[in-house]
């Protein structure tokens with residue numbers, strides 16, 4: 001399997017896989033980890049927030 005979270009694979013992604021993490025509000029961080037809120041909304045979070053408690057993710061979608 002190709003590495004999808006590092007290297008050239010990121011260059012093909014929008015903003016090269018980076019953006020503002022909706023959970024920790026870090027800017028220009030890599031958003032490569034999909035989480036789903038309790039409302040069923042899919043959000044991409046950073047590595048730090050990939051292991052965040054569910055209530056942190058739920059707080060994203062007001």
Ligand SMILES: [Zn+2]
Pocket residue numbers: 021022023024025026045046047048049
């Ligand atoms: Zn984050």
